[in-house]
Structure formats: structure tokens, C-alpha cells
Amino acid sequence: MSDNTTATLIHNGRVITATDDYVADVLLKDGIVHTIGQHLEVGEDVQVVDATGLYVLPGGVDTHVHMENVVGPTMTCDTFASGTKAAAFGGTTTVVDFALQTAEDSPLGAIARAQRSAESQVNIDYGLHVIVTRVDEQVLKDVRYAMHHEGVSSFKMFMAYPGVMMADDAAIFRMLRQVGADGGMLALHAENGTVIDLLIKEALAAGHTSPRYHEMTRPSIMEGEATHRGIRLAELAEAPIYFVHVSSNNALKHIVQARAEGIPVFAETCPHYLLFDKSVYSSDDFEVAKYVMTPPLRTKDDQKHLWRALRYDDLQVIATDHCPFCMKEGHLGYQKQKQMGKDDFSMIPNGAPGIETRLVSLFDIGVMKGKFSLNRFVELTATSPAKLFGLFPKKGTIAVGSDADVVLFNPAVTQTIRAQSLHSNVDYTLLEGRTMQGRVEKVFLRGHLIVDGQAWKGREGLGRFVPRGQVQAF
Ligand code: DUC
Numbered sequence: 275m276s277d278n279t280t281a282t283l284i285h286n287g288r289v290i291t292a293t294d295d296y297v298a299d300v301l302l303k304d305g306i307v308h309t310i311g312q313h314l315e316v317g318e319d320v321q322v323v324d325a326t327g328l329y330v331l332p333g334g335v336d337t338h339v340h341m342e343n344v345v346g347p348t349m350t351c352d353t354f355a356s357g358t359k360a361a362a363f364g365g366t367t368t369v370v371d372f373a374l375q376t377a378e379d380s381p382l383g384a385i386a387r388a389q390r391s392a393e394s395q396v397n398i399d400y401g402l403h404v405i406v407t408r409v410d411e412q413v414l415k416d417v418r419y420a421m422h423h424e425g426v427s428s429f430k431m432f433m434a435y436p437g438v439m440m441a442d443d444a445a446i447f448r449m450l451r452q453v454g455a456d457g458g459m460l461a462l463h464a465e466n467g468t469v470i471d472l473l474i475k476e477a478l479a480a481g482h483t484s485p486r487y488h489e490m491t492r493p494s495i496m497e498g499e500a501t502h503r504g505i506r507l508a509e510l511a512e513a514p515i516y517f518v519h520v521s522s523n524n525a526l527k528h529i530v531q532a533r534a535e536g537i538p539v540f541a542e543t544c545p546h547y548l549l550f551d552k553s554v555y556s557s558d559d560f561e562v563a564k565y566v567m568t569p570p571l572r573t574k575d576d577q578k579h580l581w582r583a584l585r586y587d588d589l590q591v592i593a594t595d596h597c598p599f600c601m602k603e604g605h606l607g608y609q610k611q612k613q614m615g616k617d618d619f620s621m622i623p624n625g626a627p628g629i630e631t632r633l634v635s636l637f638d639i640g641v642m643k644g645k646f647s648l649n650r651f652v653e654l655t656a657t658s659p660a661k662l663f664g665l666f667p668k669k670g671t672i673a674v675g676s677d678a679d680v681v682l683f684n685p686a687v688t689q690t691i692r693a694q695s696l697h698s699n700v701d702y703t704l705l706e707g708r709t710m711q712g713r714v715e716k717v718f719l720r721g722h723l724i725v726d727g728q729a730w731k732g733r734e735g736l737g738r739f740v741p742r743g744q745v746q747a748f
Pocket residue numbers: 463518519568569595597624625
């Protein structure tokens with residue numbers, strides 16, 4: 275389907291992809307990148323945007339976000355509308371969200387439900403992973419069907435949260451075999467759920483109820499143990515595996531070793547593991563609930579290892595795990611969210627926001643601080659996630675024929691982050707008051723200008739479901 279937009283010539287910007295860096299004109303027409311060249315001549319019907327001094331980046335691809343996701347008795351506070359608007363302002367034009375298989379329904383029911391909800395309100399393009407909580411013959415058939423006919427080629431399973439989301443090793447193994455055989459990807463939340471549950475019960479019994487105990491009851495050794503177990507299951511299944519939200523060297527060291535052994539193991543980390551460390555958990559204050567995400571923040575030494583792995587491709591993706599819950603009761607009419615855990619840290623919904631600040635924060639702490647190059651920045655935030663989750667080259671790069679998802683990014687200005695200026699429904703940002711280098715100036719989705727400075731030019735329902743194909747990582 276072509277996009278009927280005014281053609282736009284982005285003039286004289288510095289085009290950065292995972293591999294290129296050059297100054298050129300880029301013509302966006304019919305929803306795709308139509309022509310790239312020097313001094314392109316265009317007619318009067320083409321609008322010209324002067325991008326002198328700006329980076330011309332592929333729209334960001336965030337493959338780990340949670341909009342309208344049910345978590346226990348609550349739900350993440352971003353709708354598809356608010357979350358994707360926030361994503362757009364942050365320079366992300368494609369997200370992959372989660373469709374949750376409930377006890378009653380199948381993966382296909384979960385996909386249909388999420389699409390029904392997203393369709394009329396989503397502001398940018400999106401795909402879906404299915405969270406599989408129960409595996410039987412019918413579920414495996416539905417998984418196969420989803421891959422071949424629904425454009426859903428990735429699935430997530432949990433080794434944590436017993437009795438709620440946790441799948442046992444045999445179920446994970448069966449899914450790895452099925453998904454891998456058809457060229458898809460199984461994503462794993464790797465933590466030893468039953469041991470963590472025991473530690474939580476012991477902490478509560480000892481009267482340790484404040485949010486800081488979230489970190490103390492989820493030790494990185496248990497992330498490492500589950501990561502190792504997941505790798506061995508993938509090795510036996512001869513299937514690729516993807517670890518979400520890797521936070522610690524205890525997990526990373528198994529990933530590094532497995533990759534050296536030639537096992538197709540892939541992994542992401544998230545901006546919060548690079549921006550903050552466990553010192554935030556040093557008080558009993560309830561404000562600490564802002565940092566109750568899973569896995570929790572780790573040590574400065576863990577951070578050093580994450581940076582190294584990002585640089586040398588042992589981590590391939592930086593996704594946000596945007597999983598927003600309000601701190602204040604009643605914000606935008608939301609009932610208790612983080613406040614549910616006021617007297618019991620284990621009741622705090624796990625997650626933190628970050629969808630709008632991903633690019634600027636990684637540009638600031640990654641590129642500006644010399645941790646990785648501009649090309650690598652694009653690779654980690656757009657190209658690799660697009661390849662690993664079957665979206666490339668439609669998404670994740672600037673090339674003739676790719677979707678005209680383009681971000682004009684100004685590297686020369688600073689901005690101070692404030693929750694009240696961001697577009698998520700959540701009432702806080704972990705980056706409140708922090709000044710960062712770089713700013714998203716304009717965002718195009720399939721050639722439509724949707725963000726113009728502070729102005730919103732997009733519209734709900736403009737985003738589309740993007741059917742995804744096989745893993746493109748080998
Ligand atoms: N895992 C996630 O991926 N997101 C939120 C909470 C969790 O445990």
C-alpha cells in the first residue's frame with residue numbers, strides 16, 4: 275500500500291546509518307525513501323526541508339515496550355495512543371509491543387485483541403510479540419500459524435513470576451524448537467523465579483517491606499543462572515534465543531561465552547541499566563519505587579561490562595522496556611499503581627518509563643562520551659532490532675525503497691528533561707532535571723511529518739501493524 279503524502283526533500287543533512295555517514299539530499303515520496311543523491315532537483319510540489327547541520331537518522335525501532343499491558347491487578351498507564359506519541363517525540367517510529375496469552379485464550383486470540391485495541395489509536399508503526407504462558411499442541415500450532423500468516427515471528431516467555439507468567443524449562447524448550455524451526459525468535463526473561471520468590475517471602479517475613487528490597491531479593495546470580503539455563507535449552511533445540519533486559523555481568527558472561535561457542539544468542543540492554551546503578555536503592559523512601567523495574571539496577575562494575583558488550587556486539591540492541599506505572603494515585607484518573615506496594619514492595623508493579631528519552635539519552639551518554647560511534651548508535655537503536663525481529667530493510671535504515679521513517683536530529687543543542695514536557699501518561703521520568711546533549715527536531719513516518727519541534731502533526735490511527743518476517747541475523 276503506498277502512502278499518499280506530499281513529497282519531501284530533506285536537503286543537505288548528514289545521513290547516518292549503521293554503516294554510512296555522508297551529506298546528501300534524501301527525497302521521501304509515496305511513503306518510501308525514493309532517491310538519495312547530491313543536489314537533487316525537485317519540482318515546486320515537493321516541500322523542501324533544510325537539514326544543514328542536522329543528522330538524518332532512520333526512525334528508531336524499539337522492540338521492547340508495554341502499552342495497555344495487564345500486569346496483575348493493574349495495567350501500564352500508556353495507551354497505544356499516548357505511548358506511541360511519546361515514542362514519536364523521542365525519534366522512534368516503530369515499536370514492537372506484547373500481546374499476552376491469557377489462561378483462556380491462544381496466541382491468536384491475544385494478537386487479535388491487541389490489534390483491535392491498537393488499530394484506531396496507534397500513532398506510529400507497530401508489531402507484536404506474543405507472551406506465551408501455556409504450551410500445548412494447539413498453542414504450538416497457533417504459534418506456527420501466527421508466524422506464517424499473522425506476521426508475528428517472535429514470542430516471549432518468562433523464567434520468573436511463578437504462578438503468574440513463569441513457564442517451565444520443558445515448555446520453553448518446546449517453544450524454542452517450534453519457533454526456531456520456522457526462522458523466528460524466542461525472547462526470554464531470565465531470572466530464577468522460584469528462588470526469587472522464596473527470597474521475597476523471607477524478606478517480607480523479616481519486616482523488610484520498603485521498595486529497596488526489590489533489588490535485594492533479585493540477585494544477579496539468579497539472572498545469570500537462568501541465562502545459562504536458557505542458553506543450554508536453545509543449544510539443545512538448535513534455535514536462536516534473545517535475552518531481554520540484560521542487566522548484569524552474571525548474565526552477560528554466559529552470553530559472551532555462548533556466542534564464542536557459535537551458539538546464536540542475542541541480547542538487549544536498556545538505557546536505565548546504563549544511566550543508573552544500585553546506589554539508588556540506599557534509602558527506605560517510597561520514592562525508590564520509581565526504580566522498581568525488573569531486573570533491578572546493578573553495580574557500576576556491571577555497567578562497565580554492559581558498555582563493553584555494546585561496543586563489541588555481545589549486546590546487539592538497546593530497547594527501553596518502557597513499562598510505565600504512575601507514582602501518584604489519581605494521576606489522569608489512574609487508580610493506585612506504584613502505590614499498591616506502599617506497605618509491601620512485592621506489590622509494586624515492576625517497570626519504568628523511557629520511551630521518549632531513549633535516543634537523546636544514548637546519544638548523550640553513549641556517543642558524546644565516546645562509548646560508541648554514531649553508526650553503532652544507529653545500529654543499536656534501529657538497524658539491529660529491525661534485523662533481529664524481521665523488519666529490515668523496510669525499517670531500521672535509510673536506503674532507497676525503505677519506509678520513509680526519518681528523524682532529523684540536532685546534535686548541537688542541549689535539553690533539560692522534565693516529565694511535564696514529555697508525552698507519556700506516566701507522571702515521572704527517571705531523568706527529571708537532567709540536561710542532555712541532542713534533540714529530535716522532526717520525525718517522518720512513511721513520509722508524513724508527525725513531529726515538528728514541539729508541535730504534534732501526527733494523528734491517531736496513522737500507525738500500522740507491520741507484519742514481520744524471519745530473523746535476519748546470520
Ligand atoms: N519484564 C519486562 O520485560 N517488563 C516489565 C517487567 C518484567 O518483569
